[in-house]
Amino acid sequence: MNIALKSVAPKNCYTTSQAIRRYMQPHTISQPPPDLVAANNAINAHAKRGDLHVAHQLFAEMPHRNIYSWTILISGYAQRGKMEHCFRLFSQMLSHHRPNEFAYASLLSVCDHCHGLQVHGLAFKTGFDAWIYVANALIALYWKNIRCSAGVEAWRVFEGMNFRNLVTYNSMIKGLGMHHRGHEAMVLFVRMLCDDGLEFDRTTLLTLISSLSVGSENDMGLKCCLQLQSTSIKTALNLDVGVATSLIKCYSTLSGDVGACRKLFLETSVVDRDIVMWTGVMAASVERDPAQVVVLFNQMRWEDDFYPDCYVFTVLLKACANLVTESAAAAVHGQVVRAGFLNVLELDNALIHAYSRCGSVDNAERVFHDMSSRDVVSWNSMLKAYAVHGKAETALDLFAQMDVAPDDATFVALLTSCSHAGMVKEGIEMFDTMRERYGIAPQLDHYACMVDILGRFGRLSEAENIIRNMPMQPDCVIWSAFLGGCRKHGETEAAELASQKLQELDPDNSLGYVMISNIYCSANSFGEGGLIRKKMDKAGVRKEPGLSWTEVGHGLHEFASGGQRHPQIKEIGSYLDGLLRQLKEIGYVPDTSSVLFDVEEEHKEEQLYLHSEKLALVYSLMNGGDSSCRVIKIIKNIRICLDCHNFMKLASKLLGKSIVVRDTNRFHHFRDGACSCNDYW
């Protein structure tokens, strides 16, 4: 008996010898009859496959059941997340058998936090909390509690264990990852190897790598990721498609190194790669090279013949959003519907986002209204859509209907709405509501919105107060919002300070220079403006070139400010001349204050006419934008200038059609001589 105890105890149990003795009770000695074993096996097979009806039927028809019959069925229900079924079975079982550690572990695995506490209590009373299976399940349970990001209870269970196994560590690492504590996960990994002398497995690497991609500082995370990659090579786990996929995710989120991701992808054998890996490599390109996502998608279809699932579609939609092509988004939407993906939350959220980014707030709205359930991301996406399309009232109405708890992003969307609509009073109220009623501490984004709201309205000293009193260091966004306000209201002195700050914080960014130079030039201080230009040249900073895109036919056409490189610039030029003549007849007066540097007045006008959005509009008109489509859409990489804004307004009146321009911050819907932003942007 003593020998048996020694071999069994460290493996399965970590505390009381009482529990061990109970485990060694003679009831395990008697063999169950063969037909019982066969029936249990059948139930198990069905339950694991998810045929719980069949499994339950078989269970109900059994003349005799042993503890295995009960436990198998409970664990089957647990794997499908059927908590109520599990509890019903568990309590029925109590009158026949004393539940074993597997029953406890299965039950714990489906519990929400509240039920979990009760089961823990029961396990504690019966001494089963000491069993390693149960303790492992308790660790997973406690990490699931989103309120406890420090994982106090999970750590308590973990530290209280005398013996820990692979699963113990894997569960801890997973929990740490869930709470964005990748670095601690790495430390724990070392402890697992060194202190407990345990071997890791594929799961350890998978969970560890994915915990790094969500919860570690970039530099540190990248170092750890490299170490784990070499660890995987040493153990040949780099050949595992799952490990490779998690590495792709990790590199793409930590360094944005699309090349490294592509390399990992190519190193995996064609036979092994699966749809999950394709999704990973597509997602890696979605921010920096969305066009590549479409290429990869087609490659996946033709080379590997995989049908897209909802994950793939979601990434594809995000690519459409970043490409800003509504026709592509609509085409993907069609495929989504045909593939039968109805009511997939993340997919619908991605659709809202894609339509909104592509300029169609109507379609975004349609998707939102048709959803059967919505989470905070759905609401935030819709609110954000209203915000960037200048529909502040609608956003506030929608917020009033929101049936999930708002979060920090909700208030970024609402404050953006207020700022774009010039709703100062509402903005200030919203900022207070956020703190007082919802207990959300303002972040940099929220402060930036407030500076923007107050600054635009000319309440610059209040904006400055906010900057001085905010609990964190103001960043570029804050100072450029402030600078925007200064420009609008001709506050040269304050602008100098802000511009200085911007140059310090982000020396390569032209924004600070350009804005202050614009301020001088509009005040006719060309000398000062010239000085700024020299300073900029000396610092090697270049103004971001103005670019616009518009969809004509099946392609997206790019226009650079000045247009020299465009093959059809001559034709565009003469069409533009004609348009300008007509526009001047209905009151268009070129506003040269938007031209950056000290040049002669007539050259200033020329520069203005060649702004990329004007060229894009003309090109679109030349290519049938006149008759076939009702709305002309133009995307721009920098903020639209005052003159172009005026130009677009009058053009919409003259041509009798809608023009939509998306600049860095928002959408402008021009119609019948007016803009949705009410000239407030």
Place this chain on the structure above:
DNA sequence: ATAGGGTTAG
């Protein structure tokens, strides 16, 4: 029988 790679806002 407990852990286990890819999706959505900014």
